[in-house]
Each structure stands twice: as structure tokens, then as C-alpha cells.
Amino acid sequence: xxxxxxxxxxxxxxxxxxxxxxxxxxxxxxxxxxxxxxxxxxxxxxxxxxxxxxxxxxxxxxxxxxxxxxxxxxxxxxxxxxxxxxxxxxxxxxxxxxxxxxxxxxxxxxxxxxxxxxxxxxxxxxxxxxxxxxxxxxxxxxxxxxxxxxxxxxxxxxxxxxxxxxxxxxxxxxxxxxxx
Numbered sequence: 001x002x003x004x005x006x007x008x009x010x011x012x013x014x015x016x017x018x019x020x021x022x023x024x025x026x027x028x029x030x031x032x033x034x035x036x037x038x039x040x041x042x043x044x045x046x047x048x049x050x051x052x053x054x055x056x057x058x059x060x061x062x063x064x065x066x067x068x069x070x071x072x073x074x075x076x077x078x079x080x081x082x083x084x085x086x087x088x089x090x091x092x093x094x095x096x097x098x099x100x101x102x103x104x105x106x107x108x109x110x111x112x113x114x115x116x117x118x119x120x121x122x123x124x125x126x127x128x129x130x131x132x133x134x135x136x137x138x139x140x141x142x143x144x145x146x147x148x149x150x151x152x153x154x155x156x157x158x159x160x161x162x163x164x165x166x167x168x169x170x171x172x173x174x175x176x177x178x179x180x
Contacts, residue, residue: 002050002179008065009084010108011036011048014120016085016100019128025095026069026087030061031135032123037062038144040119041156042165046175048116053154059139060154069098095132 015032016024037047038060051062071079073087073096088097109117127135139145143161144154156176160169 003048004111005080007111008049008068009081010104010111011120012081012084012098013100013102013104013108015124016098017104018121018124020130021097021099023129023131024098025132026066026073026098027058027095028127028132028135029069029098030066031059031132031139032127033062033065034060034139035123035127035135036119038142038156038159039123040116041159041172042162042167043119044115045167045171046179047156048119050179053144053156055145055148055150055152055154057150058136060142060145 011033012029015029019028019032033049033051034053037049037051037053041047049062049065051064053060054063068079068081069085069087072081072085076082076086082101084101086099086101088099089095090097112120127138142159144156144158147158147161148154157169157172159165160167160172
């Protein structure tokens with residue numbers, strides 16, 4: 001992952017503040033990150049987080065981000081993200097709900113480029129008020145999930161195979177080399 005921690009926290013706050021809280025569990029949160037990275041990649045040629053994505057049953061997940069979010073659920077006191085989110089498991093509910101510790105502010109928006117803010121907004125407009133199954137189904141239609149198997153690492157270059165991609169495989173490969 002190639003993203004500063006304050007920027008990651010700002011993304012989490014954005015998602016938590018601009019999606020329907022009843023539907024924001026850990027699974028949906030991971031898919032929001034996926035669409036943030038892959039929509040930005042297809043539109044502008046680069047992901048936002050540069051995290052490593054893995055194919056799981058419910059779609060692609062960003063591995064490092066998932067671990068950091070899981071740490072909040074497992075040990076709030078020592079988790080890196082404990083000042084940003086909290087995880088709650090409502091009684092008789094199957095979802096681990098993700099809640100912000102504060103509002104997203106103008107100060108948080110300074111971590112993003114114009115294009116990143118645009119894609120954050122589009123992702124939340126598209127999936128924010130929909131249940132998890134909707135975003136899981138959408139992720140299963142993406143080449144990055146269809147072209148890999150369970151537990152495979154998902155190459156960013158697979159985004160170029162989706163019909164909505166403006167970036168081609170060579171552009172993505174070049175950009176990834178330049179940012180490493």
C-alpha cells in the first residue's frame with residue numbers, strides 16, 4: 001500500500017459520512033475501496049490507495065486496509081484507525097457495522113486531488129444507499145474478479161479489460177512502475 005495514513009483515515013471518514021450507516025459493514029467498506037481504486041484507475045490511470053487486492057468470495061478486497069479495519073474490531077485500544085472508525089456488531093445482526101468517530105471536514109478534503117474527490121463522490125452516489133449485496137454483485141461483474149481465482153492477487157492491469165476503462169494495460173503498467 002502506498003498511501004499516507006492521514007489520507008487513508010480521510011477516505012474512511014468520507015465513506016462513513018456519505019453512505020447509509022445501516023448498510024455500511026466491513027464487506028461493503030472493502031468494496032467501496034475497490035471501486036474507489038479501480039474507478040480512478042480506469043478514468044485517470046492510477047489507483048488511489050495502491051493497496052494489494054485479493055479475490056475473495058464476496059469480491060475483491062484491499063488486503064492491508066482490511067487488516068487495519070479488522071484491527072479496530074479486534075483491539076480498539078491499539079488499532080491504528082481507532083481515532084477514525086469504530087466497529088459495532090448489533091445484536092441479532094450478521095454485519096459488523098463501521099461507524100465514524102467524527103464528521104468528514106474540509107480539512108480532510110485537503111488530502112485529495114480533484115479527481116480523487118470526484119471518484120469518492122461518484123462511488124458514494126452509486127453505492128452509498130444500497131445494501132451490501134448490490135456492491136458485491138457489481139464487483140463480480142468486473143474483469144478483476146472474473147479473471148482471477150479465489151485468494152489470487154488481483155493485478156491492477158485487469159481494469160483495462162473492463163469496457164468502461166479509458167486506460168489501457170500498457171499505461172497502467174507504466175504508471176505502476178513509476179510509482180514504485
